[in-house]
Amino acid sequence: MAEIRETSATSATIAPAAAGRADGARLRGTRAVARGEEHVASWYAATTPPRTFRRFEGSERVEVCVIGGGLTGVATTLALSEAGIETVLLESNRIGWGASGRNGGQICSFFPCGDAPFVRDLGADGARRVFDLTERAKETIADVVSRYDLDCDLRWGYYNGCEGPRQMSEARRLGEMYRRYGCGSARMVESREESCEFVNTPRYIGGLFEETGGHIHPLRYCLGMAEAASGLGALIYEGSVVLGWRVLSGGQVQVYTPRGDVVADKLVVACNAYQGFGVPRINRAIMPVGSFIVVTEPLPGITEIFPRDVAVCTLKHLGEYYRRTSDGRVLFGARANYSGRESVRNFDEKIALAMRRMFPSLGGVKIEYSWGGTLAVTARRAPHVGGLGGSVYFSHGYSGSGVLLTQMYGRALAGVIGGDGGDFELLSRVRAIPFPGGGLLRGAVLTATGLYFRLDDLRK
Numbered sequence: 001m002a003e004i005r006e007t008s009a010t011s012a013t014i015a016p017a018a019a020g021r022a023d024g025a026r027l028r029g030t031r032a033v034a035r036g037e038e039h040v041a042s043w044y045a046a047t048t049p050p051r052t053f054r055r056f057e058g059s060e061r062v063e064v065c066v067i068g069g070g071l072t073g074v075a076t077t078l079a080l081s082e083a084g085i086e087t088v089l090l091e092s093n094r095i096g097w098g099a100s101g102r103n104g105g106q107i108c109s110f111f112p113c114g115d116a117p118f119v120r121d122l123g124a125d126g127a128r129r130v131f132d133l134t135e136r137a138k139e140t141i142a143d144v145v146s147r148y149d150l151d152c153d154l155r156w157g158y159y160n161g162c163e164g165p166r167q168m169s170e171a172r173r174l175g176e177m178y179r180r181y182g183c184g185s186a187r188m189v190e191s192r193e194e195s196c197e198f199v200n201t202p203r204y205i206g207g208l209f210e211e212t213g214g215h216i217h218p219l220r221y222c223l224g225m226a227e228a229a230s231g232l233g234a235l236i237y238e239g240s241v242v243l244g245w246r247v248l249s250g251g252q253v254q255v256y257t258p259r260g261d262v263v264a265d266k267l268v269v270a271c272n273a274y275q276g277f278g279v280p281r282i283n284r285a286i287m288p289v290g291s292f293i294v295v296t297e298p299l300p301g302i303t304e305i306f307p308r309d310v311a312v313c314t315l316k317h318l319g320e321y322y323r324r325t326s327d328g329r330v331l332f333g334a335r336a337n338y339s340g341r342e343s344v345r346n347f348d349e350k351i352a353l354a355m356r357r358m359f360p361s362l363g364g365v366k367i368e369y370s371w372g373g374t375l376a377v378t379a380r381r382a383p384h385v386g387g388l389g390g391s392v393y394f395s396h397g398y399s400g401s402g403v404l405l406t407q408m409y410g411r412a413l414a415g416v417i418g419g420d421g422g423d424f425e426l427l428s429r430v431r432a433i434p435f436p437g438g439g440l441l442r443g444a445v446l447t448a449t450g451l452y453f454r455l456d457d458l459r460k
């Protein structure tokens with residue numbers, strides 16, 4: 001399959017051919033983003049103190065403009081602001097409105113693809129550097145939470161549960177990979193009894209426990225970082241959809257909104273699965289995938305289900321991911337929908353069923369919240385980061401591990417803009433493979449991929 005080669009930060013502007021203008025992009029395509037919407041009615045929104053940012057109006061001249069107020073855009077903006085770089089962030093809806101404010105809050109320890117794409121494209125040394133960057137990203141999350149005093153329920157500990165021998169072999173391979181990179185904090189759990197010390201389900205025969213993964217309240221984390229960036233001088237706007245942009249002859253970028261323009265030296269596109277821009281090189285590398293979550297009423301016996309306050313996932317392609325919440329509920333996510341649609345009929349019942357299979361004792365428990373969201377996956381399940389000519393950068397396609405990776409890629413974007421492009425250069429050398437075709441063909445590829453994952457999971 002053809003690959004998408006990214007330009008380096010310094011090479012000439014690439015014209016996104018189908019964008020309607022030679023040197024820019026405009027909002028178009030099938031996934032045009034919503035405008036001015038409130039957060040979905042999630043447990044996260046219900047447990048986050050209200051915080052609004054104003055709407056963009058007029059004109060602004062800054063060093064950097066960031067489009068998208070999810071974890072990628074906000075982490076990038078915070079890192080830029082820490083470096084004293086003037087930044088405007090434009091969010092179409094509310095900060096954390098997209099996947100970032102709706103996800104399972106799981107801080108995965110590493111990439112969902114394992115190390116294979118990195119070893120192949122960057123060699124053993126490059127893959128080691130990538131591994132070190134993920135370790136540093138976890139430290140950065142801890143540091144950001146403590147430095148800015150973010151109230152976002154950060155907890156460490158991540159358990160990969162296994163339902164059968166094939167998943168146990170997978171867990172051993174994963175543990176082996178951590179050891180190869182000198183990370184000794186992952187350990188195998190070889191018995192059902194010990195597994196129940198992490199999560200009390202009859203379905204797991206063992207698993208892999210990782211000290212360095214964890215969980216967080218993603219909406220409060222995202223909003224807290226936005227607030228911190230704003231405190232450092234970043235201009236953060238909500239309800240401010242970007243309609244398109246144009247690279248000016250001097251290399252600056254003019255960014256259009258319905259109520260005015262921003263002119264910036266650099267532009268960061270951080271729209272992930274919600275982007276509606278007509279930039280084929282960005283769009284073709286990612287597929288939108290729906291994921292869904294239910295949250296129960298508070299349960300008096302929650303510590304019997306989760307003796308340890310860790311994030312849990314089942315080690316399979318379309319594994320369930322779940323944990324307890326700070327107010328004693330079960331937050332349970334499952335069932336990726338490969339049609340990219342956020343609303344699937346009866347999805348809450350289907351997820352509740354999966355939850356009850358995992359915990360038969362939750363048979364009569366009430367579901368108080370349910371919602372869906374869209375994430376972006378790449379063909380190799382490694383993120384896609386790069387530059388579109390000298391002034392425009394993007395990062396997306398974390399394939400289900402964005403809570404950790406947005407901090408890492410956001411910092412890499414801020415680094416290259418601030419003059420330290422080492423991490424960005426490394427990460428952008430990982431090739432992205434375009435999904436074929438548009439419209440119907442992409443849908444068919446997605447459905448086939450989903451079906452393959454389901455069948456493969458059944459064998460585990």
Ligand SMILES: Cc1cc2nc3c(=O)[nH]c(=O)nc-3n(C[C@H](O)[C@H](O)[C@H](O)COP(=O)(O)OP(=O)(O)OC[C@H]3O[C@@H](n4cnc5c(N)ncnc54)[C@H](O)[C@@H]3O)c2cc1C
Binds near residue numbers: 095104375395
């Ligand atoms: C239900 C669900 C569960 C998940 N669980 C986990 C998990 O447990 N752990 C994990 O690591 N990952 C998880 N993920 C994935 C993770 O949430 C994403 O990888 C991550 O949030 C991506 O962040 P982002 O900032 O790149 O994108 P998003 O958070 O989607 O943000 C993109 C933003 O761009 C804005 N935007 C788009 N177009 C425009 C425009 N034209 N103008 C202005 N703004 C625009 C959108 O409004 C949106 O707010 C989950 C995702 C979902 C949906």
